[in-house]
Amino acid sequence: MLDPEMTVKNTVTIATDEYESTTLTKKHYRNIGIFLPANFIESVISFTGCDTPDGTFIPIVKGSDGNAVATVAIAPSEIIVLDNVMLRALEPVPYIRLKATVQQITDDKVITVVMTR
Numbered sequence: 001m002l003d004p005e006m007t008v009k010n011t012v013t014i015a016t017d018e019y020e021s022t023t024l025t026k027k028h029y030r031n032i033g034i035f036l037p038a039n040f041i042e043s044v045i046s047f048t049g050c051d052t053p054d055g056t057f058i059p060i061v062k063g064s065d066g067n068a069v070a071t072v073a074i075a076p077s078e079i080i081v082l083d084n085v086m087l088r089a090l091e092p093v094p095y096i097r098l099k100a101t102v103q104q105i106t107d108d109k110v111i112t113v114v115m116t117r
Helices: 084-090
Strands: 007-016 018-020 031-035 045-050 078-082 095-104 109-116
Touching: 007 018, 007 095, 031 084
Parallel strands: none
Antiparallel strands: 007 109, 018 095, 031 078, 031 109, 045 095
């Protein structure tokens, strides 16, 4: 069972005809599991970030090589568990958004995100 003081479950939405999700308040949570819905259109997911919830979100890149923090192509109904390199890159960013490389047409995509400390 998940410890409610150590775990939080949120959702973000990629609206119809969009690429980027609503804002996820990540703050001090470190481990991230992303549960993609059955209607998600296969895509690579990268991350944008900001130091405020309503500021300008910019790409998060790894300082070691300057490449975007991104997944491989992910299919519908899959769970993304981020590796240590990705988690370290996202750790100092309190607000993030998921950005698909493929436009999410037909329906809003509600994505569940589980985070632990």
